[in-house]
Amino acid sequence: MEPAEIIQHSGGVIGASWLMIALPLLGAAVLLLGGRKTDKFGHLLGVAMAVASFVVAALAFIQLLGFAPGERRRGVELYDLIPGIAKVGLLVDPLSISFCLLITFVGSLIHIYSIGYMAHDPARRRFFAYLNLFVAAMLVLVLADNYLGLYVGWEGVGLASYLLIGFWQHKPTAATAAKKAFIVNRVGDFGLSIGIFTIFATFHSLSYQGVAEGMAKGGSIPATAIGLLLLLGACGKSAQLPLQSWLLDAMEGPTPVSALIHAATMVTAGVYLVVRSGPIFQATDTAQLVVTIVGVATLLAGAIIGTAKDDIKKALAGSTMSQIGYMMLAAGIGPAGYAFAIAHLITHGFFKADMFLGAGSVMHGMNDEVNMRKYGGLRKVMPITFVTFFIGYLAIIGFPLLSGYFTKDGIIETAMEHNAILGWLAVLGAGITGFYMSRLVFMTFFGKKRWEADAHPHESPAVMTWPLIILSIGAIVLGAFLILGNRFMLFLSPAVGRPEELPSFHPFSTTGLATLALVAVGVVFAWYRYGSAEVPGVAPRGSFLTAFARRDLYGDALNEALLMRPGQWLTRLAVYFDNRGVDGLVNSLAALIGGSSGRLRRIQTGYVRSYALSIFVGAAVLVGAWFVVGNL
């Protein structure tokens, strides 16, 4: 089934959906420009703007549901930026509204959580300003009805991410991590921008509608090239191989940031891009194949990295990579996978934000200690954090009837049907997930206390625990709600299309049982290693495999050898060429212009009579020229 036509819409909440973007942007502007005067109420304003944005999103969602499914793609035209080339418009359709609800809802909860988490930070106002800025930019990204708008949002979230990773810029590690994230993302953005140029050159339009129409019309379209370029952009933003290395370092940012940006929303923008560009990817098997391969490779790599990390946030970051790999895999399959990709994205947004915030709560109680080897037995002192984290844990490993069970299983089943090798690799990934997540939970909440002497763990305040509780409820029920009866697939189909034959949910399929069995093996093995046994306070040397995983699979070394070194050579070469060749040319040209300027300005003698002469001569020339032209 093809996506529906876009209907121009005005009035109602959808017509005013720009408010979703404008409100947090206003919040950011007030907080950044208002300076210290807004210190007192800054956090409250930030929360209010995020919540208000959610309310608008929810109302727009309700209005959207009022239309027949075929009429649920509503375009909202704001203004013509460059007549005939770039219109600024929004597209409110099932896909974008799903993202809006996720971003504003989880975003609001994380704003609220941050009131408690950042309570003692002197720069709390600035933090909320950046968070608001992020929400606004992310909404631009998903609401734009064209690639240019998407790019603006894409760079906007990149900026917000940079600012927030380096929020504690007094820490050199944070400053470096922020730069690394920015630079690695540049590589991806480079691909994206060239992809967008190619789109414009091919279709003479940047709107999704125009691209879809152009694809339908056919002709010679470099779909594979565009698809791969867009994928490069997606890899950068979503930390997929080979541009994954920044995400682990990004954990230097405050934990709410890791939860919102580097788990629930921003890093999933790549998946959004691939799904939104469906018409292009569906026309090219090669690009789709590459997307699925990237997805599978990343889901395994992320999982392996997750097994070896002792830093609780880095372990979670590895897991994020891995889960986005699942989404990417599904998004590469086509209409059959889109709904599962987005559904998993939403449930993952909930349970991963839940766990990140839980990790934040643990750190909050443990003097910002992140090393899991110094945790242990925390379930008794932090009961709410433990219960909510445990729910998130069950959801991610795919414990039956929780969110992850439905959405991840959907992806694995679809992948299995698409290509058995990919399917079995995805099953293997699920097993590893079971192991490393269990390891994390056992090391943190079970076993003996391995705390530092000065640690006095305690439960976090209500403003931090309530968001955890709400997120964990989502982690329990959302999967079933979305997947059972193909509810989400039908909802999404006007925006992205759907397979001819709707999938049906089989609780006891071979694949499902195999997945469960492997996960169970993983959990038991983790219990044997980390639950029942003593966990050493210092990490043992381990095998070369462990070392391999600890070094992020030598991702940095690889980057260094493959990108940085040749890059440095290239820049050196370019500098040499620039100095000798280009500069020589430019400088002599500049000298020429400068010299002629220096000489020409002598015409301006300062004598009024010579000015009058120039007028007189000019008039004579004008008269003569007119004669010549007139008599031609």
Next chain:
Amino acid sequence: MNGTIQAPTLEYAQLAPMLVVFGAAIVGVLVEAFAPRYLRSAIHVPITLLSLAGAFALTIWQVVKGVPTKPAAMGAVAVDGPSLFIWGTILVLAFVSVLLINDEDHFVAAAAAVPGSAEEEQALHEGAGHTEVYPLALFAVGGMLLFPASNDLLVMFVALEVMSLPLYLLCGLARRRRLLSQEAAVKYFLLGAFSSAFFLYGTALLYGYAGSIDLAKISAALGVVGGQETLLYIGVAMLGVGLLFKIGAAPFQAWKPDVYQGAPTPITALMASGTLVAAFGALLRVFWVALGGLDWNWSPVLWAVAILTMVVGAILAITQTDIKRMLAYSSIAHGGFLLVGVVATGAAAGQNSKALSAILFYLVAYGFTTVGAFAVVTMVRDAGGEAWHLSRWAGLGKRSPLLAGIFAFFLLAFAGIPLTSGFFGKYAVFQAAVAGGATPLVIVGVVASAVAAFFYVRVIVLMFFSDPAADGPSVVLPSRGTAAVVGVAVLATVFLGVFPQPVLHLAQNAAQSLFIR
């Protein structure tokens, strides 16, 4: 019919904006004559600002009521779409410039006193000031309103003089650097009078050719009257001299740098924005209404003028060391870019309303940015008054980052960087020119823009990447008026750069109704 004189009919409603401005100017003269000295300023400022605001409201009212389709005042004045758009622009720019003028220490205490004499000392001591600047400015604004709206050449000549004469005086009234200021006034006056004599002689020849000075009748006579093409050619060329002089197009640009530099900065702002807008309005009207129907193509000459103007403006600006002078050359270059648009209106595409709307948009965008830039110049001062020399601006970014940032923003807008108003102005004009078949001209324009970008960026580099001079200028705390001017200019530059559509739309509507004949 013979022997009886028919009373002329005047459409007061259509002329109301001008009447308000001229009326307020006359009231200002009376205030000057009868009000005690200490009260004058307090009376002038509200009268001036209110009359400009009132005239603006009347202009808007006119637009809402429906743009007139026939010339007013017995065919002497044409209040049409472009006129109304230009009026609105001029009135807003004039309002903003008057806020700058309101900072009274720009003006000399007693113009008649010899600089440095005891007389001047005394006048300064008494706190005297030339409050005449307000009525003079109003007269000039009134002339600017009439200039682009005049539908016959005599009215246009009178408007030209009404606009210019007060400006000649205003140029000579700077409080500091009075020698330069007076020199600017003399130069501007002599050259202005010289060029308007050309304008008038052109008018006489066209009158001889067509038997009328009415633009529409001249247009009607084209092609009908035979055997007198000589009169037509010389007449049009000389008329062109007068108009191109006001625009500052090469080779008639020589006055601009000297006058812009010497004049009091608020007056420079008024001239660089208001006069330029008015002069382009008049130029378009003459070339469109009177000469639109020429069966021979006048655009090759304008091509040459446009190219020369862009090149001269951009190249000479590079080696300038005085900020006001540099902005003056930049204004010349921008005049050249606008002439590219004028060429497009007459090019193969015929009467191209797209080019017209592009010019109108460019004028608004450039007007606001230039007023803002000169407002910033008034704020950077040292012991001798405003610090004009560029070396004094070194390191300003470190001393007062906000002001330097704003100025850098204006410069980027001049250079036409995206997300500033300058980008869309240039884009619209160049696009219209390409559509009108003037691609080579656009290429020259783009190259000139690139050269121009160099000297804009050079100032930015100077402000932010040089070490401040030890005794560098200080930035004065702006008065409310100046701060408002800078604020309005920044907002307009941002707004037109991000949301150009409303103004572009307005300009398109104005251009659609075209110039009436």
Next chain:
Amino acid sequence: MTTHYLVLSALLFAIGGVGVLVRRNAIVVFMCVELMLNACNLAFVTFARQNGNLDGQIIAFFVMIVAAAEVVIGLAIIVTIFRTRRSASVDDASLLKY
């Protein structure tokens, strides 16, 4: 025969124009400009006769008034600079250049 008048007017205009270029005294320069305006007037009146309507003669009156206004302004400016510089030579006023 109106041609003679036109030729005279052109001559006067040219003399005025050349005068502006060659004379140094600001007052004389200004008088040359006035001469150019009067040349225009002559042309207007001539064309009025040639065209057989009165417009040109009326225009001449307007021009005279404008010229008078110009004199007022011009003399004010020239006198001011003369008082400052003790010289009415236009060549002395050349501080602003390049």
